[in-house]
Amino acid sequence: xSANGGNKETLLDIRGMEVHFETRxxxxxxxxxxxxxxxxxxxxxxxxxxxxxxxxLILALLRMIKTPGFIAAGSATLDDGTDLLKLNRxxxxxxxxxxxxxxxxxAMNSLNPVMRIGDQLMLTIREHAEDGEIPDxxxxxxxxxxxxYRVGLKPAVARLYPHELSGGMKxxxxxxxxxxxxxxxxxxxxxxxxxxxxxxxxxxxxxxKLQNELDATVLLVGHDMGLMAQFAERVGIMYGGKLVxxxxxxxxxxxxxxxxxxxxxxxxxxxxxxxxxxxxxxVGLSLLDPPTGCLFHPRCPKAIDRCKSVEPQLKExxxxxxxxxxxxxxxxxxxxx
Amino acid sequence: MPPLLEARNIRKVYHGGxxxxxxxxxxxxxxxxxxxxIDADNPxxxxxxxxxxxxxxxIARMLLGVLDPSGGEVLYQGxxxxxxxxxxxxxxxxxxxxxxxxPFEVYNPFYKIDHILTTPIYKFGLAASKTEAYExxxxxxxxxxxxxxxxxxxxxxxxxxxxxxxxxxxxxxxLKPKLIIADEPVSMVDASLRATILAGLHTLxxxxxxxxxxxxxxxxxxxxxxxxxIILFHGAVAEAGSTxxxxxxxxxxxxxxxxxxxPVPVPGSGWIEEDIEEKEVEDPDAEVHTSGCPYALRCPAAxxxxxxxxxxxxxxGERAVSCFLxxxxxxxQGNDLHEVFRERDR
Numbered sequence: 001x002s003a004n005g006g007n008k009e010t011l012l013d014i015r016g017m018e019v020h021f022e023t024r025x026x027x028x029x030x031x032x033x034x035x036x037x038x039x040x041x042x043x044x045x046x047x048x049x050x051x052x053x054x055x056x057l058i059l060a061l062l063r064m065i066k067t068p069g070f071i072a073a074g075s076a077t078l079d080d081g082t083d084l085l086k087l088n089r090x091x092x093x094x095x096x097x098x099x100x101x102x103x104x105x106x107a108m109n110s111l112n113p114v115m116r117i118g119d120q121l122m123l124t125i126r127e128h129a130e131d132g133e134i135p136d137x138x139x140x141x142x143x144x145x146x147x148x149y150r151v152g153l154k155p156a157v158a159r160l161y162p163h164e165l166s167g168g169m170k171x172x173x174x175x176x177x178x179x180x181x182x183x184x185x186x187x188x189x190x191x192x193x194x195x196x197x198x199x200x201x202x203x204x205x206x207x208x209k210l211q212n213e214l215d216a217t218v219l220l221v222g223h224d225m226g227l228m229a230q231f232a233e234r235v236g237i238m239y240g241g242k243l244v245x246x247x248x249x250x251x252x253x254x255x256x257x258x259x260x261x262x263x264x265x266x267x268x269x270x271x272x273x274x275x276x277x278x279x280x281x282x283v284g285l286s287l288l289d290p291p292t293g294c295l296f297h298p299r300c301p302k303a304i305d306r307c308k309s310v311e312p313q314l315k316e317x318x319x320x321x322x323x324x325x326x327x328x329x330x331x332x333x334x335x336x337x
Numbered sequence: 338m339p340p341l342l343e344a345r346n347i348r349k350v351y352h353g354g355x356x357x358x359x360x361x362x363x364x365x366x367x368x369x370x371x372x373x374x375i376d377a378d379n380p381x382x383x384x385x386x387x388x389x390x391x392x393x394x395x396i397a398r399m400l401l402g403v404l405d406p407s408g409g410e411v412l413y414q415g416x417x418x419x420x421x422x423x424x425x426x427x428x429x430x431x432x433x434x435x436x437x438x439x440p441f442e443v444y445n446p447f448y449k450i451d452h453i454l455t456t457p458i459y460k461f462g463l464a465a466s467k468t469e470a471y472e473x474x475x476x477x478x479x480x481x482x483x484x485x486x487x488x489x490x491x492x493x494x495x496x497x498x499x500x501x502x503x504x505x506x507x508x509x510x511x512l513k514p515k516l517i518i519a520d521e522p523v524s525m526v527d528a529s530l531r532a533t534i535l536a537g538l539h540t541l542x543x544x545x546x547x548x549x550x551x552x553x554x555x556x557x558x559x560x561x562x563x564x565x566x567i568i569l570f571h572g573a574v575a576e577a578g579s580t581x582x583x584x585x586x587x588x589x590x591x592x593x594x595x596x597x598x599x600p601v602p603v604p605g606s607g608w609i610e611e612d613i614e615e616k617e618v619e620d621p622d623a624e625v626h627t628s629g630c631p632y633a634l635r636c637p638a639a640x641x642x643x644x645x646x647x648x649x650x651x652x653x654g655e656r657a658v659s660c661f662l663x664x665x666x667x668x669x670q671g672n673d674l675h676e677v678f679r680e681r682d683r
Contacts, residue, residue, distance in 0.1 A: 197598040198388070198595060200598065201598045201613060205613065208610075223527070226602045229603055230604070250604050264528070267531075268528070269558055269560070277536035279530060279532030279536070283500070
């Protein structure tokens with residue numbers, strides 16, 4: 001099912017990304033030395049518990065980290081050499097929506113409540129058009145109608161205010177805004193977590209269809225493993241700000257290598273098992289007082305002594321599957337299962 | 338002996354909007370003719386499942402006696418909860434406990450955890466001495482899998498969401514309740530902790546014989562913990578019966594759509610590719626205000642007769658479906674879902 005086949009072209013290359021939050025009790029490393037490559041036209045799912053840094057990572061890509069948070073190190077280079085983490089205010093404004101767009105989590109809080117939906121979209125089109133290329137009002141209207149059609153909204157919605165829309169319609173309006181300038185990278189932060197499952201499926205199908213049409217890359221952030229299994233082609237697992245495993249979706253679900261991923265996968269409830277509850281032992285880590293060595297070792301059932309002192313690095317253990325775990329560094333020849 | 342708690346044809350209508358600007362007063366039926374009884378001697382784990390706006394929290398609040406029904410009555414040991422005298426109130430508040438969704442909102446940030454646990458002990462006179470009170474608290478904390486030395490003496494903000502939710506369970510447990518109504522107890526908790534909390538609830542049911550009403554939108558967790566399930570759609574029960582049957586072989590068209598919409602954690606199973614029939618509902622309000630089956634506007638199998646509300650057809654012993662597709666089956670008398678659930682226990 002690998003949609004990239006053999007010829008994978010890199011769209012975004014994240015290297016050594018660090019996002020820190022300064023607090024009175026010290027510095028919290030919310031995103032910790034993350035290396036991640038996103039390919040053109042792929043659907044990538046980024047999974048993690050709350051506080052694992054997944055949302056911070058995508059906010060950093062759009063440079064929307066607010067103080068006391070800041071990008072401490074690293075680069076995120078697009079295929080044309082633009083480093084998103086080094087752009088100034090004006091430069092990043094030009095990249096937003098045009099090259100990298102975001103579908104927010106709470107669509108209800110992302111639309112201006114006192115502006116008609118159509119006007120908001122036209123504003124987007126005007127604001128992000130190149131100087132001197134601002135289309136006239138009639139063309140803008142046409143563009144909005146076209147966008148609505150693509151996301152499955154009726155043209156009449158343009159005249160409505162956000163409060164007149166259902167949750168699903170609002171999310172569609174946000175998707176319309178995100179794709180308005182044909183971005184190559186769409187960052188979707190739990191776009192359906194506030195929606196009912198029936199609507200969720202409709203919205204995810206719409207997003208999938210648009211991704212196909214635009215040949216865009218979608219980075220879907222969330223914690224619903226079912227959604228990831230269905231939407232993503234590759235999945236990355238974050239724990240405590242670090243990427244602990246990356247791999248094709250089938251491998252992550254059927255052959256996870258990192259002990260955390262293994263526990264995460266086995267804790268997914270399903271309709272096959274009744275009355276049995278499998279969780280992950282222990283409590284999440286504190287970013288202000290992280291453990292030494294591997295961040296997961298206090299909760300890890302397979303931890304060895306070295307895990308307390310040595311920080312594991314992401315290493316390739318199978319085709320396209322990267323794992324950050326000492327168990328795999330120790331024995332490179334271990335069978336894959 | 339009357340059941341511990343019984344809802345008899347309860348109904349809740351919210352009036353809203355309009356008047357200020359001279360518009361029409363709109364009525365929203367959040368719950369329409371809901372009946373259920375919970376037997377203390379025969380503990381059950383019942384899920385009330387529905388999407389947002391289906392009225393599940395409204396039902397929970399009416400069962401807890403914090404919201405008055407617009408019609409029908411909620412009875413505690415045969416007595417209307419609105420007419421309970423002081424000692425009846427006291428017993429009701431002890432026997433029927435609530436666990437709410439947000440473990441961050443139920444605590445007063447200025448008090449240590451001890452406060453939320455000692456208050457019920459004093460209010461209900463559960464312990465003769467301070468030492469006894471602390472013994473009870475420690476026991477309750479251990480039962481929900483918390484270490485007393487790591488929890489007591491701390492402030493709510495020093496604990497994680499999962500720990501806080503377990504403390505609310507421990508607090509409910511202190512009162513030795515007969516029924517716990519849990520409104521989305523795990524929706525704010527991380528997936529890895531969800532299992533632990535649900536396992537805790539399940540133990541209380543199995544080992545302590547406490548009945549549960551578990552309110553959720555998540556059918557997967559409902560399947561894991563509960564024996565009976567009630568599927569709500571816009572304030573009306575669409576289907577009810579044994580969880581196994583309803584989830585594995587849904588009969589009501591709405592239940593079917595709901596279950597098909599759940600993304601299963603198996604890559605490549607077609608959830609995203611498969612074309613779904615999207616029957617557009619022109620006016621979402623119409624579903625709320627219809628006098629017939631609320632699902633008829635979207636239902637692929639809708640018929641003319643769906644203009645009137647369908648009764649419950651008992652398609653099999655352990656299941657009742659409110660849909661005319663099953664009109665050949667006998668009608669469930671008296672609307673009491675308890676009848677259907679009891680069948681399962683036989």
